[in-house]
Amino acid sequence: MKKIEAIIRNKMFPNVKDALESIGISSMTVAHVEGRGKQKGVVQQWRGRTYSVDLIPKIKIEMVVPDKDVEKLVEVIKTSAATGTIGDGKIFVSPVESAIRIRTGDKDESAL
Amino acid sequence: MIDNLNTKKVSYLRTVLITALVLCFVFVAPVSAANIDETAESIANLETALTFVWLILAGAIVFFMHAGFSLLESGLTRTKNTANILMKNLITISLGVIIYWIIGWGIMYGASASGLVGTDQFLLSGADNSLWNEWWFQMVFAATAATIVSGALAERTSLKAYIAFTIVMVALIYPIHGHWVWGDEQLSLLSGSESPIVTLIGAALHDFAGSGVVHSIGGYAALAGAIVVGARIGKFKNGVPQVIPGHSLTFAFLGTLILAFGWIGFNGGSTLDGNDAYMNLVIVNTFLSAAAGALTVLLITWKKVGKPDPSLTANGLLAGLVSITAPCGSVENWAAIVIGIVGGIILYSGVMFNENVLKVDDPVGAIAVHGYAGSWGLLSVGIFSVGIGNGILVDAVYAAEGAGLIYGGINQFIIQMVGVLFTIIWAFGVSYLVFKLIDATIGMRVSETEEIIGLDICEHGVQAYPEYILEDGEIGD
Numbered sequence: 001m002k003k004i005e006a007i008i009r010n011k012m013f014p015n016v017k018d019a020l021e022s023i024g025i026s027s028m029t030v031a032h033v034e035g036r037g038k039q040k041g042v043v044q045q046w047r048g049r050t051y052s053v054d055l056i057p058k059i060k061i062e063m064v065v066p067d068k069d070v071e072k073l074v075e076v077i078k079t080s081a082a083t084g085t086i087g088d089g090k091i092f093v094s095p096v097e098s099a100i101r102i103r104t105g106d107k108d109e110s111a112l
Numbered sequence: 113m114i115d116n117l118n119t120k121k122v123s124y125l126r127t128v129l130i131t132a133l134v135l136c137f138v139f140v141a142p143v144s145a146a147n148i149d150e151t152a153e154s155i156a157n158l159e160t161a162l163t164f165v166w167l168i169l170a171g172a173i174v175f176f177m178h179a180g181f182s183l184l185e186s187g188l189t190r191t192k193n194t195a196n197i198l199m200k201n202l203i204t205i206s207l208g209v210i211i212y213w214i215i216g217w218g219i220m221y222g223a224s225a226s227g228l229v230g231t232d233q234f235l236l237s238g239a240d241n242s243l244w245n246e247w248w249f250q251m252v253f254a255a256t257a258a259t260i261v262s263g264a265l266a267e268r269t270s271l272k273a274y275i276a277f278t279i280v281m282v283a284l285i286y287p288i289h290g291h292w293v294w295g296d297e298q299l300s301l302l303s304g305s306e307s308p309i310v311t312l313i314g315a316a317l318h319d320f321a322g323s324g325v326v327h328s329i330g331g332y333a334a335l336a337g338a339i340v341v342g343a344r345i346g347k348f349k350n351g352v353p354q355v356i357p358g359h360s361l362t363f364a365f366l367g368t369l370i371l372a373f374g375w376i377g378f379n380g381g382s383t384l385d386g387n388d389a390y391m392n393l394v395i396v397n398t399f400l401s402a403a404a405g406a407l408t409v410l411l412i413t414w415k416k417v418g419k420p421d422p423s424l425t426a427n428g429l430l431a432g433l434v435s436i437t438a439p440c441g442s443v444e445n446w447a448a449i450v451i452g453i454v455g456g457i458i459l460y461s462g463v464m465f466n467e468n469v470l471k472v473d474d475p476v477g478a479i480a481v482h483g484y485a486g487s488w489g490l491l492s493v494g495i496f497s498v499g500i501g502n503g504i505l506v507d508a509v510y511a512a513e514g515a516g517l518i519y520g521g522i523n524q525f526i527i528q529m530v531g532v533l534f535t536i537i538w539a540f541g542v543s544y545l546v547f548k549l550i551d552a553t554i555g556m557r558v559s560e561t562e563e564i565i566g567l568d569i570c571e572h573g574v575q576a577y578p579e580y581i582l583e584d585g586e587i588g589d
Binding site for chain 2: 049
């Protein structure tokens with residue numbers, strides 16, 4: 001089992017969700033987060049003065065999936081979340097030790 | 113041929129009509145002579161009624177400016193202080209009504225003691241319909257001057273301290289100065305015909321609807337308050353001004369436009385006479401200046417920052433309005449546009465001067481809009497005034513007496529200059545002392561923790577947007 005965390009643009013989320021659904025993936029946890037990359041945010045202005053907004057709102061999708069699905073999933077997110085400009089986001093993949101479905105007590109891959 | 117015939121017909125008809133009228137006069141006149149007095153009286157009654165209705169309506173339009181101030185000030189500040197700024201505005205008008213009834217009006221318009229201060233009509237004693245009418249229109253102005261202060265002190269001033277100042281403002285600071293300019297035709301210090309200052313300079317101060325009396329007084333009181341209370345946490349980092357964005361430009365713009373609407377009553381009603389046709393000139397000049405002020409700031413910020421700045425442009429519209437408030441009944445249309453342009457330049461420079469040089473934190477720009485642009489408005493009368501009886505002001509009753517600098521006059525300019533100095537010294541000086549006194553007794557400022565959590569929770573126990581803001585639950589720790 002692997003955990004996929006994808007931090008993407010808010011506006012690309014519907015696109016990513018549709019793309020995942022089209023390959024049969026509907027389970028996900030979504031969080032509204034704020035963050036910044038190397039560019040340290042964007043510059044805006046207020047009352048004649050510029051300032052940098054250094055934390056930009058983003059969406060983080062978290063999914064735990066069987067190992068075999070990882071490559072396909074990452075590819076789908078990568079394509080559907082891309083605009084080609086700075087700020088498209090990142091995808092992280094990490095191992096998961098165990099999973100339990102609370103209602104039935106199912107374990108690991110059968111709990112996903 | 114036909115034209116000729118028609119002309120003849122018309123001139124024949126005219127002869128018949130005139131003859132008929134003359135005959136009417138000869139035979140009927142003896143009867144209607146008895147009615148002439150009655151007719152004159154009913155016309156006078158109608159004129160009075162017209163003034164009553166117009167001033168109640170104009171006062172209502174000015175009253176609505178408090179909705180504008182509320183929206184503008186809450187829009188340009190953060191969500192955590194919204195309920196507090198709304199309360200300060202509501203308290204200002206509520207206190208304003210009562211205090212101006214108890215003492216403010218008497219100080220401003222009561223029988224003059226040497227042109228310095230009014231001494232009777234407290235609690236509106238002896239009032240009749242005429243006085244009630246005047247009081248209503250003047251009361252909304254007093255509350256306006258007081259509420260200007262709330263914006264400049266927003267987001268860090270204690271509610272108790274603000275209430276204390278508002279009482280002093282409406283009871284003394286505003287009406288005493290108001291008495292010097294609007295109080296008494298003979299005695300008033302800056303405008304009365306027998307005042308030593310007026311006789312020395314040879315001109316009476318003209319402040320049509322209160323660039324000085326209302327706006328400058330509010331603006332310089334706000335400056336004194338902003339200095340005493342200090343900047344918001346995070347406004348200056350090592351002396352460098354930082355940006356603290358307000359939470360709603362929608363509110364700020366709606367508020368600005370409501371204020372502009374309010375000026376129809378503010379300036380339009382200030383002829384104090386529903387029969388004075390010059391209210392038409394007043395309205396046109398008012399909005400020419402407003403537009404010029406906004407467009408000027410639009411261009412300045414476009415050039416300086418690269419993109420036109422919305423909230424400063426909105427301030428520019430208000431600066432144009434404040435500037436034209438004194439001269440609107442005394443100048444030509446083109447001059448109104450020039451006055452608005454200069455008002456816009458003063459607004460932009462004033463906001464930058466406050467932040468960069470004075471290091472004063474004014475979240476909504478009230479000091480530049482009302483204080484600096486107000487002073488310019490007073491001064492502009494002395495530059496552009498046509499002079500009563502001249503040119504377009506041939507039938508005018510309420511306008512600046514003397515001609516301005518560009519028409520060769522000098523006295524009007526000098527007295528306007530004196531008026532500017534009086535507003536600054538009086539409003540800033542007295543307010544500074546009052547704020548210091550409040551600071552030493554009640555305390556001007558909320559605690560650092562309260563300021564960070566927000567005045568809504570700490571002063572009122574509410575959040576203006578409870579559904580959308582989830583605080584981290586540390587309130588009260």
